[in-house]
Amino acid sequence: MTRQIKVTGLAAALAVVLAAPAAANDLRMMTGPQGGSWIPIGGQLKDLWEKAIPGTKIQVFPGAGIANVRGVEDGKAEVGLANSISTADAMTGREPFKKPHGNVCNIASLYPQYFQFVVLADAKINKISDLKGKSITTQQRGNTGEVMTRHFLEAHGLTFNDVKVSFVGYTDSVNQMKDGHAVAFGLNTQAPAGAVMDLQAAREIKIFEQADIYQNMLKLNPSYKLITLPKGTYPKQDKDLQVIGFQTHVVLSCKLPEQMVYTMTKTIAENTKTLGTVARDILTLTPKGMAADIGVRFHPGAARYYKEAGINVSTK
Incomplete structure (x- = not known):
């Protein structure tokens, strides 16, 4: 309501x-x-x-x-x-x-924007299927970030029905992750993203690489591109990451x-x-x-x- x-x-x-x-x-x-x-x-x-x-x-x-x-x-x-x-x-x-x-x-x-799917390092999420039944957060419905998060899950064989989703702004998403009320956060922004930097200052995180599901993502939107999130974009990111971008x-x-x-x-x-x-x-x-x-x-x-x-x- x-x-x-x-x-x-x-x-x-x-x-x-x-x-x-x-x-x-x-x-x-x-x-x-x-x-x-x-x-x-x-x-x-x-x-x-x-x-x-x-x-x-x-x-x-x-x-x-x-x-x-x-x-x-x-x-x-x-x-x-x-x-x-x-x-x-x-x-x-x-x-x-x-x-x-x-x-x-x-x-x-x-300029490019990068889709970043961030999980808490201590949540034991080693593959996306591990998210089933767990809480994630993303932007409000209809926002590009929400659409991309939905597509990202679908490319891995999941839907929003398989997880508990909170559709909120960046600040609320970061707070939910800090408090442990969500274990994953999907967003698309410039890089480095202020929201991710804020979260990383409080919690250990990891960002999922996306090259393995690129072909599945293309089936959902042929305009997606595979781009490089350069190493060093975030503290402790010691290698380049291939992510979906636009x-x-x-x-x-x-x-x-x-x-x-x-x-x-x-x-x-x-x-x-x-x-x-x-x-x-x-x-x-x-x-x-x-x-x-x-x-x-x-x-x-x-x-x-x-x-x-x-x-x-x-x-x-």
């Missing part, structure tokens, strides 16, 4: 604040939940874009990966931060989306003017040092990395910028 009221309240609040923009150059941008990196990234993009496009005013609102894609599709926002795997699902209408989304275009990938990227309405989107894309490429103060992986971002094929069509304005940089991308 409480969770339903909170979700309904958030939806109602967003419906109020995401009113139609007052002028043609006014944009609404959906970012992330409080405490995450998407809100400060959104704030930096707002400042950079308002300077680069005279007369433009951008309102920044909280959001989440799946909600942001829906918001752009439904005209509740013009711009949003998103997770590539969820946006790719939206293109074809795969779960949790109920129809193909035709008004969502990509302009740039920003890109954080910027989406916007395909209806936005080509020149505006061209300038927005160029502005990202020319300000990676500024954006990298919030997400350090952006420091090494190049136009080629921005133009990575993630299964989401590019806006013609973005495609024009990449063509000038010698990179061809698809707008279909």
Whole structure:
């Protein structure tokens, strides 16, 4: 009951604040939940874009990966931060989306996110099947982290019905792990994740490698990638780990003017040092990395910028 009221309240609040923009150059941008990196990234993009496009005013609102894609599709926002795997699902209408989304275009990938499945070292969880009947924690239902945790279990032959799941925010998940009320924690974030660092300061943990179930994960979402979590990302992590990953990227309405989107894309490429103060992986971002094929069509304005940089991308 409480969770339903909170979700309904958030939806109602967003419906109020995401009113139609007052002028043609006014944009609404959906970012992330409080405490995450998407809100400060959104704030930096707002400042950079308002300077680069005279007369433009951008309102920044909280959001989440799946909600942001829906918001752009439904005209509740013009711009949003998103997770590539969820946006790719939206293109074809795969779960949790109920129809193909035709008004969502990509302009740039920003940095990788890593799915991390963390267990308490003293919980004697040596393989995922050992979790049967035990308590785990992940993000709220509909969040990309919740979807990936569900897929991770399914790739190992388990479902949420085989475990006791708590669907809460990062802070509550960490506290549950610290207190021993949960033995495993599934999340996707940049790395190192503040939540994992916080947990590791109080409890011994281990992070499961995921290369062995990659093919099973691809059957659940063909946009998943196998990426490396470098050794030393966390204290006592003495080897590289292969985990499932995807890109954080910027989406916007395909209806936005080509020149505006061209300038927005160029502005990202020319300000990676500024954006990298919030997400350090952006420091090494190049136009080629921005133009990575993630299964989401590019806006013609973005495609024009990449063509000038010698990179061809698809707008279909």
